[in-house]
Structure formats: structure tokens, C-alpha cells
Amino acid sequence: MRVPLLFVILAPTFAAGQFPTPNQYDSKIKAKDREHWAFRSVARPAVPKVRDPQSTIRNPVDAFILAKLEAKGWQPAPAAEPRAILRRVYLNLSGLPPTLEEQDTFLRDPSPIALDRAIDDLLSRPTYGERYARRWLDLARYADTNAYERDAMKPSVWRYRDYVIRSFNTDKPYDRFLKEQIAGDELTDSSIETIIATGFHRLGPWDDEPADAATDRFDQLDDIVSTTSQVFLGLTVGCARCHDHKFEPLTMHDYYKLVAVFDPLKRPQSGRTDQDAPAVTREQRAIMAKRDRAIADLQRMNNSVRMLAGGGYNLASTQMDALKREIPDPVLGYFMTEPSPTAPTTTILLRGSVARPGAKVGPGVPTVLAEKQPEFLKPDSLTTRRRLSLANWIAEPANPLTARVIVNRVWQWHFGDGLVRSESDFGTHGEKPSHPDLLDWLADWFIREGYSIKKLNRLILGSHTYRQSNQPAELKTQPAVDPENRLLWKFSYRRLEVEAIRDSVLAVSGRLNREMGGPGVFLPIPKEALEGNSDPATVWKPSDERTASRRTIYAVVKRALTNPLLETLDLCDTARSSAKRMTTTVSPQALTLFNGEFINHQARHLVDRLEREAGTDHVKQIDLAYRLTLCRPATANESATLSAFLSKAGNGRQAREQLARVILNLNEFVYPD
Numbered sequence: 001m002r003v004p005l006l007f008v009i010l011a012p013t014f015a016a017g018q019f020p021t022p023n024q025y026d027s028k029i030k031a032k033d034r035e036h037w038a039f040r041s042v043a044r045p046a047v048p049k050v051r052d053p054q055s056t057i058r059n060p061v062d063a064f065i066l067a068k069l070e071a072k073g074w075q076p077a078p079a080a081e082p083r084a085i086l087r088r089v090y091l092n093l094s095g096l097p098p099t100l101e102e103q104d105t106f107l108r109d110p111s112p113i114a115l116d117r118a119i120d121d122l123l124s125r126p127t128y129g130e131r132y133a134r135r136w137l138d139l140a141r142y143a144d145t146n147a148y149e150r151d152a153m154k155p156s157v158w159r160y161r162d163y164v165i166r167s168f169n170t171d172k173p174y175d176r177f178l179k180e181q182i183a184g185d186e187l188t189d190s191s192i193e194t195i196i197a198t199g200f201h202r203l204g205p206w207d208d209e210p211a212d213a214a215t216d217r218f219d220q221l222d223d224i225v226s227t228t229s230q231v232f233l234g235l236t237v238g239c240a241r242c243h244d245h246k247f248e249p250l251t252m253h254d255y256y257k258l259v260a261v262f263d264p265l266k267r268p269q270s271g272r273t274d275q276d277a278p279a280v281t282r283e284q285r286a287i288m289a290k291r292d293r294a295i296a297d298l299q300r301m302n303n304s305v306r307m308l309a310g311g312g313y314n315l316a317s318t319q320m321d322a323l324k325r326e327i328p329d330p331v332l333g334y335f336m337t338e339p340s341p342t343a344p345t346t347t348i349l350l351r352g353s354v355a356r357p358g359a360k361v362g363p364g365v366p367t368v369l370a371e372k373q374p375e376f377l378k379p380d381s382l383t384t385r386r387r388l389s390l391a392n393w394i395a396e397p398a399n400p401l402t403a404r405v406i407v408n409r410v411w412q413w414h415f416g417d418g419l420v421r422s423e424s425d426f427g428t429h430g431e432k433p434s435h436p437d438l439l440d441w442l443a444d445w446f447i448r449e450g451y452s453i454k455k456l457n458r459l460i461l462g463s464h465t466y467r468q469s470n471q472p473a474e475l476k477t478q479p480a481v482d483p484e485n486r487l488l489w490k491f492s493y494r495r496l497e498v499e500a501i502r503d504s505v506l507a508v509s510g511r512l513n514r515e516m517g518g519p520g521v522f523l524p525i526p527k528e529a530l531e532g533n534s535d536p537a538t539v540w541k542p543s544d545e546r547t548a549s550r551r552t553i554y555a556v557v558k559r560a561l562t563n564p565l566l567e568t569l570d571l572c573d574t575a576r577s578s579a580k581r582m583t584t585t586v587s588p589q590a591l592t593l594f595n596g597e598f599i600n601h602q603a604r605h606l607v608d609r610l611e612r613e614a615g616t617d618h619v620k621q622i623d624l625a626y627r628l629t630l631c632r633p634a635t636a637n638e639s640a641t642l643s644a645f646l647s648k649a650g651n652g653r654q655a656r657e658q659l660a661r662v663i664l665n666l667n668e669f670v671y672p673d
Contacts, residue, residue, distance in 0.1 A: 021359050022348075025244070025253035029367045033249035037436060038234070038426040039368055041400050044444040045437040058112070061463040064438035068487050076464065077472040077490040082110035084673040085467055087631040088491075089119060091672045092414060093457070094127035095134075095500040095551075096507045103631055112467075119461050123454050126516060129169030132453070134499055134553045135413055136164050138581065139231045139424075140181075140203050143574035144520050146274060147205035147559035156276040157334040160199035161553070162517045167197075174406055174451040175395040178232055182394070183387035185338070195279040196333040201228075201265060205559060205575050208272040214354040220267065225258045227577045232394050234405040234426035237366065242352035248427040249368040252348055257364035260346035261386045265336040277337055278330035282382060291327045295320050341379035343386065365393055369400065401426055403443035403451075408433075410456050411442070412580065414466060416494040417486075424579040434486045466491070470673055495583055496670050498569035499552035502598070505664060506549055508628045509605035513549040520556035521547050523563050524597065533561065568592045594665050603660040607653070610660070618646050621656070625663050 034040070047060045048067035056076050057063055069076060080088065086106050090098045098106070106114055122128060142161060145151045167177050179187065182201075184194030204223040210216030226238030239245050240255035268275040280288055302316035343363075350356035363386045364373050374393045377385040394402055405426060412418035419439045422430035433439045442456070449455045460466055465488055472478065472490045485492045496504070506512035521543045530536040540561060542548060555563065559574055568588050572578035593599050606625065614620040622642050626634040634642070642659055649655035663669070 022253045022361060025251040026367045028244065028251055029249050033368050034371075036249075036428050037432070038404060038430075039400055041398065042403060042440050042443045042447075045441055047441070048437070056464045056468075058464045058467075059459060059462055060441065061438065061460060062465050064435055064441065065463075065465045065488050068435065069489055072477075072481070072487070074476065074478060074487070074489050075473065076488070077468040077470070079464065079467050080469040080491065080673060082107060083632045084469070085115060086110075086118065088673050089115065089461065090122065091496060091500055091504070092461075093119070093122040093131060094125060095131040095503050096127060096512075097504055097629070097631055100627060103627065115467070116458075116462060119458060123457060126165075126169055127514075129165040129167075130516070130551055130553050131500075132168040132413070133161065133164040134497075135409075136168070137161060137553075138572045138578040139409075140164075140200055141227060141574055141577050142203050143557040143559050145556075145558045145560070146208065147575065148207045148209075149560075150208055150272075151558060151560035152208065152274060154202075154274060154334050156332045157199065157203070158517075158519050159196045159279075159331070159333050160203070160335075161520075163193060163196050163199075165517070165553075166193075168453065171452055171454040174446075174453060175402075176451070178402070179388075179391040179395055182228065182232075182391035183385075185335075186383050186385050186388035190281045192279045192281070192331050192333075195281065195335060196331075199333060199335040201262065202267065202334060202336050206267070206274060208269075208274065212354075218349070218352075218354055221259050221262055223576075224262045224265070225255065228262075229258065230424040230577050230579070232405065233369075233401045234408075234420075234424055234430070235366065235401070236425055236427060241349075247429040250366055250427075253361065254364075254366040254368075256346060256348045256361040257366075258390075260343070260361050260363040261390050263346045264338045264340070264343045264384045264386065266339055267336055276332040276334050279333040279335070280330045284330065285382075287327060288330060291323055295323055298323075338383040338387075341381060341383055341385075343379075343384045363389065365390065397447045403446050404439060406453075407442040407446050407456060408439060409579075410453065411460065414457075414460050415488070416492055417484075417580075421486075424577065491673070493671055493673075496672060497581060498566050498571055501569060501670050502552045502565065504629075504669070505599065505602050506551075508664070509602040510609040511545075511549045511602065511605050512551070513546055515550055518554075521550050521554050523548050523555050523565070525561075525563055526597065529561070529564050565592060565596065565598055590665075594661065599661060599664055600657075603657050603664060606660040606664070607656045610656070618651060618656070619643060622659070625660065629663055629669050630666070 047063045050057065050063055050066045050070055052066050052070065052075070056066060062076075066076060079085070083103070086098055086103065090096060090102070102118075106118060140160075142157075143154075144157055145153055166172075167180075172180075180194040180197035182198070184190060184197040187194055201224045204220070204227065206220070207216055222238060222241055226236075229235045229237035235250065236245070236248065237250055237255055237258060239248070240250045240252050242252075244251045268277045278288070298316045298320050305316070346361050347357040348359050348361055350358055363376050367373075370393075374389065376389040379385055393399065397403070404420075405423075408418040408420050409423055412423055419435050420426060420431055420433045425431075442459075445459070446452075446456055468491050470491045470493055478485075478487075478489050482489065503512065522541060524542045525540050527536075530540060533539045540558070552566070555566070557563075557566070557571070557574055562571060568586075569592070570582050570584055572581050606628075609628075610621040610624055614624040619639060622639050623633050626632060626638070642662075646655050646659060649658070
């Protein structure tokens with residue numbers, strides 16, 4: 001096989017037969033490498049003192065932000081007006097706009113305390129988990145199919161998606177959340193849920209007919225190592241597969257130590273067929289084995305009796321049925337398994353090639369993060385417990401990266417960008433934090449508060465920084481000096497994700513199906529999108545309208561056939577971990593939202609709702625439409641313009657549908673405030 005020139009250039013230059021030992025690799029990491037801000041221990045900085053009046057200081061977050069603004073002679077924007085902040089909070093925490101009743105309740109008392117109550121209410125709703133789970137699924141590279149030519153469905157993979165939703169809704173402590181996904185089967189208190197959680201490792205693309213099985217196996221391990229290190233540690237360890245990292249103090253040995261952690265995992269499959277597996281705990285495994293042995297004995301006895309009796313005899317069948325009722329078949333999940341406590345031999349691979357094995361490697365963590373490697377647990381009777389050892393180390397409060405990375409992600413989910421804008425790269429070539437003291441204060445606070453994501457949300461959403469307007473009171477040099485608003489002198493505009501756009505349209509039209517959980521649904525796809533497929537008649541069978549009107553998080557994501565609406569509005573790349581979605585502005589988006597079947601269909605439903613709730617008065621219909629979609633009444637000019645349009649068009653049904661379509665296409669609808 002010919003090796004690409006670039007690959008040769010990047011490969012280490014060793015003489016034939018030579019290969020550095022692990023110790024030689026580790027010796028490359030120096031004390032100065034550990035001086036990088038993200039590799040130093042988290043220390044709680046003092047909250048800065050500021051000159052600003054108390055009105056813009058609601059909690060310590062504001063003090064850190066204001067200190068930087070005051071240093072430049074700037075002031076933060078004033079508080080957002082009540083309707084705007086209410087809509088912002090609802091779309092942020094639930095992905096849905098507030099109902100008319102919720103708007104009216106808040107507007108009767110639009111105080112900061114009333115907004116605090118609204119935030120608490122939203123955090124307690126199941127819609128919160130649906131909203132935040134999708135953000136995690138982006139990181140976990142979740143999709144419902146394997147990709148490649150056949151792009152087969154991943155059996156039972158939806159149970160992982162539902163696990164993530166439940167975890168956010170129950171406010172599962174983040175340290176526990178990460179342990180379950182890395183090593184849920186190895187926990188002493190493992191359960192069906194924690195075993196399903198380990199599906200995290202198996203979510204990536206899978207080639208069911210690889211050209212080289214050994215290389216494909218290593219590619220799967222590479223996917224796991226790269227995703228785990230980026231998601232939980234904010235490190236691009238995957239770049240050290242073929243050579244020491246070119247930009248970070250991460251060696252090939254660091255990479256292969258992590259490979260050794262995951263090497264014992266096996267993928268349940270039968271030839272080309274990807275299989276799910278019973279999600280049984282250690283205790284359940286013994287019980288199920290005893291049941292199955294008893295059933296097998298009964299079956300053998302039954303077969304013997306039937307042969308002697310000349311066939312037809314079966315009273316053993318009753319006993320087998322009773323056993324299955326007493327001990328039902330286990331729930332099936334989509335995850336890898338560790339079939340043995342004996343780990344395979346892992347070696348460093350020269351140039352990343354399975355044909356060039358080098359020195360043996362044991363499990364470990366990146367040397368730059370640990371002057372002394374953590375003690376790995378000894379295998380028990382079932383597994384190597386290497387993943388549990390790694391998970392325990394990542395979850396340690398002393399780990400310099402874990403808390404910093406997750407609080408930065410939560411900040412990003414609220415503001416559009418993290419305090420570190422390279423959210424999955426905290427290395428030396430990642431971006432520096434705009435507010436390093438605030439990041440460390442939040443990380444320390446998060447650990448002290450029990451790793452609660454909901455508490456962190458309350459803290460951030462309770463700040464003036466989050467509640468400020470996107471229209472600053474004064475513009476001095478801010479746009480020129482800080483055009484990207486890194487110092488947060490106002491609240492930045494940002495477009496809703498496609499899931500929130502689609503779900504909001506369904507909520508406004510009155511057609512949203514709020515059923516939770518279970519197998520994914522197949523959204524309608526235009527026939528034109530199927531024409532290029534080799535099997536257009538069977539590749540996609542859309543669900544009925546009611547089922548397809550569920551929230552978008554339940555929509556099947558097929559890697560080789562992405563729904564055009566989701567793809568056009570910047571669904572993430574599901575082939576790899578995605579820390580931040582692109583926000584493009586291209587003509588197909590406008591064409592899809594204005595002329596696409598989904599919006600036109602929902603516009604008709606919206607008209608039905610307007611006629612049902614506002615009667616035949618088109619002025620009342622216009623006002624209701626604005627309150628439903630934008631959480632505000634139409635202005636006098638807007639009402640007059642749209643009324644004139646309806647009158648000119650004869651005020652017929654078709655005209656009202658066009659009006660509804662226009663309102664659903666307003667920029668204000670997809671840009672929250």
C-alpha cells in the first residue's frame with residue numbers, strides 16, 4: 001500500500017527495527033509542560049471588587065465580568081425587557097416558547113424574583129432534559145445508524161438517548177454521569193441504566209464490511225479514545241495516534257495507554273449484523289444464567305419425552321413459561337462488552353499501522369496530567385476494571401481539566417460561546433479563556449456544589465450578565481475593540497438550533513406531540529431527496545403525522561441520509577464529537593423555511609388555531625399569531641401592514657395561510673431576542 005506523502009512527513013523518523021520505549025516517550029514531558037493554565041490545579045480565586053452599583057451585580061459571576069468591563073471604561077448593557085428575557089429563558093431551558101398563560105403570569109409581575117421562579121419551574125420540567133440531552137448527544141456523536149454503504153440501524157441505540165434525557169432531568173451529578181458512560185458496567189452498584197450508559201463508546205460510525213478487519217478494529221478504538229479525551233478532558237489525544245502530538249505535550253505513549261484502557265471492549269456482532277446485547281448487571285447475569293440452564297434442561301427433558309411418546313407432548317413448556325414470567329428476558333441495549341477479565345496485549349503502533357507493532361503498553365493517563373500515574377484497579381472475576389480506574393481518575397476533584405471543561409460547556413450552551421472558545425481543546429494550542437479567574441471560580445464552585453448541572457444553570461441564568469439586553473445602553477469603542485463580544489458587554493444574537501426551530505413551530509401551530517422516549521421517529525423526507533438512493537422505496541418509511549410531530553430529539557438521524565430540513569439548518573456532524581454547531585447563512589435555509597412542506601403544512605395548522613382561538617377578526621388573529629410566535633403583540637405598523645395584505649387578498653383562507661407562513665419566517669422567530 002502506498003503511504004501518502006504527508007503521512008510520511010509527520011511520521012517519526014526511526015531507523016529500521018528501532019522503537020522508543022514507553023519510558024523514553026514519558027521523558028519527553030517536562031515540568032514546564034505542566035505550567036499550561038489548563039494543566040494546573042483548580043484554585044478558587046477571590047471575587048473581584050467593582051465600582052458598579054448593585055443593580056448589575058446579582059451574583060459573583062457578574063463581578064468577574066464587570067471587572068474586565070470597568071478596566072476598559074465600559075458598562076454592561078441594561079437588563080433585557082421582560083418579554084425578551086422570558087422568551088430567552090424558555091427557549092434556552094426547554095427549546096419551546098412560553099405559552100400565552102405563561103407570558104401573562106410573568107408579565108403581571110416581571111420581577112427578577114419572578115424570573116427566578118420561572119427558571120426553577122423550567123428546570124423541573126421534562127422538557128429541560130430533552131433540550132439539554134441534544135447538546136450532550138452532539139458531543140457523544142449520536143446517530144441512529146452506522147454510516148457507510150449499508151448504513152444499518154443501530155439496534156436499541158435510542159435507549160442511550162433516553163438515558164441522557166433522564167440524567168439531565170434527574171440532575172445526576174456530573175461525576176457520576178461521566179463514570180456511568182465510561183464504566184457503568186464496572187461500577188459496584190451497576191444497573192440496567194448504567195450499562196446502557198456505556199453505549200457512549202459505541203455511538204460512532206461502523207463499517208460492517210471493512211477492507212481490513214484489524215485496522216477497522218483499531219479505528220474503533222481510535223474513535224473511543226478521541227471522543228473520550230475530547231468530551232471529558234478537552235484534549236485532542238487522538239492526534240498522537242501515528243506520532244507524538246505536533247502541538248501539545250502528548251506522546252504516542254499517552255495515546256496507547258488510553259487504547260490499552262479500552263482494548264478489552266468487544267462489539268456484539270454477527271458477521272455484518274450489528275447486534276444489541278442484554279443489559280444485565282453482575283448479579284442479574286448469574287440469575288439469568290441459572291434460569292437459562294434450567295430452561296435448557298427442561299427443553300432437553302421435553303424433547304426426550306416427546307420422542308418416547310411419539311411427539312405431541314409438551315406440560316415442560318408450562319414450566320418454561322413460568323420461569324420466563326418469574327425472570328423475564330433482559331432489556332436490550334446498544335453497548336460494547338468486556339467478555340473477560342484478561343486484557344489483550346496492547347502495543348504502540350509505528351505510524352499507527354497494525355502491521356508495525358512496537359513496545360507493549362499498559363493502561364494509564366497522559367503523563368502531562370499526572371507526575372505519578374494513578375493506581376489502576378486489579379481485574380475482578382468479570383472485567384479488567386481499567387475503564388473504571390480511568391473514570392475514577394477523570395472524576396477526581398483534583399483533575400485539572402474535568403470541571404473546567406464541563407462548566408465551560410454549560411456557559412457555551414447559554415451564551416453561544418464558552419469562556420474558552422475552543423470548547424473541546426484546552427491544550428496549549430487551544431484558545432485562552434477570556435475570563436480565566438471566572439472559569440476557575442465556576443469550576444471550584446461546581447465541585448463544591450456536588451457537580452450539579454441544574455445548580456450551575458441557576459447560577460448563570462441568575463446573573464445580570466445573562467439577563468442583559470442585546471442592545472447596549474452606550475456604544476463607545478466596544479464594537480471596534482471587541483467585535484465578537486468576548487467581554488460580554490451585551491447579550492449576543494444567536495440563531496436557534498434546528499431542533500428548537502422545528503419544535504417551536506410545532507408548539508405554535510398546536511401540533512406538538514409531547515410523548516417522550518422510545519424508538520426514534522421517521523420525519524417526512526421529500527421524494528427528491530430519495531431519488532439518488534439505491535433503494536428509494538424502502539430506505540425511509542416516514543411515520544404518520546402525529547408520531548412525526550414529536551420533538552426533534554426523537555427524530556431518527558440516518559448518517560447517509562440526513563433529513564434535508566435538519567441538514568440545511570446546520571445539524572452537527574454526527575460522525576465525530578461536535579462541541580459547537582456551525583451557524584451558516586445560505587439561501588437554501590430561506591428556501592426551505594419559506595417553501596418547504598413542513599412550514600407550509602404547519603402554517604395551515606396555525607391558521608386553524610388562530611381561527612379557533614381568535615375568531616374571524618383578522619386583527620385579533622394577527623395579534624395572537626405574534627404573541628404565540630414572538631411573545632409580544634404586533635406593533636401598530638405590523639398589524640396595519642398585515643391587515644392591508646389580508647384585505648387586498650380577499651381575507652380568504654389561502655391569504656391567511658400565507659400570512660402565517662410569513663410570520664413563521666420572521667428573523668425574530670429564529671433569533672430569540
